[in-house]
Amino acid sequence: MKRFSVSEFHALFRWRERVARRKLLSPQSGRGKRTTIALLLALSSFSALAHEVRHAIEPANAVSVRLTFADGQPFAFEAFEVYAAGSDKPLAVGRTDAQGRAVFLPPETGEMRLRAFAADGHGVDLKFDPPRGGTTAAAPAAEDRPAKLMFGAGLLLALFGLIQLFVRRKKPL
């Protein structure tokens, strides 16, 4: 069904007046007026439909990825983009919520990529296989930050200990 724009309505009016002037349809004729008004009302109802945004509330299995800073502070209200693996066209873009969650619907198959950015350069770029069909992803192992910190410090000290074996000795005074 053709939908008329405002400019098309104006064109329609001009056409009608041209026709009336040619005496094909008298503007003074009551029947002609009624027909024209009815036609315009019918057309305007189609035009109104074109501007209406409808909604449908449906259950869906969304994926929620929670992002936090290292101190547990939520990565809140920051921009994120979601891609199907191998695609550079985003499936969804949005902002994390107050608790730092990026929520989106995953594609039916395949890995996904989530990129989240804060303007100050914090963020993530991660690939993952999202849980589908109402399943829950296996909880990631709790990050043992103190152990990692100690491991890193141990590595550093071991490296410097190794260097110490090869550095020159100071001459005794």
Place this chain on the structure above:
Amino acid sequence: MHIPDGFLSPQTYLPAYAAAGLAWAWAARGLRRTLDEETVPRLAAMTALAYGLGLVMVPIPGGTSGHALGVAMLALLFGVRLAFLAYSLVLALQSLLFGAGGITALAVNALAMGLCGSLAALLTYRLLRRMNETAAVAIAAWCSVLLPGLLVALALGAQPSIAHREDGTPLFFPFGFAITLPAVVIPHLFIGAGEAVLTVLVWRFARARKWCSA
């Protein structure tokens, strides 16, 4: 301030790796001559401190978090070359173990924080030490945070211009200079103040033990 993986385009990080490679080679020259049995344990302790400091997140006004760098104390105690090498090692460990900073971005992070941070600290200190030594150390530490912050903001803000699709959509980091400069630099004004206090404390401790090279 650590730039993660996926935020920088190859047009940025590949030349940065080339530049960092040259800088690492320069810094490693004469290493055997610089290091001795007394310097190595001190350097080890200060590097471990910088590594730990970089992982302690402190909330900053504006809803973000920040951390000290520790690069100023390395530069003031051991000079730019050793500070750059040690801080590059710190960044590599933080990246590999904690994902704090990316491997692809390591060169940019090392050049900004390790090299430029050290240079900023040492030059500022040498310029100001005749007026007041403690103030010189504090301002040097503040500059050692602010300059890398500025460079990181510039590197991030340049990404939309460097790498984008035909329709202009950025392929890597999406925010331009107008957003990254205030977002990175303003919090680092506060972080720099914390770094200054910390560096002055370490400096006094080290000076009392005659560790200083600057």
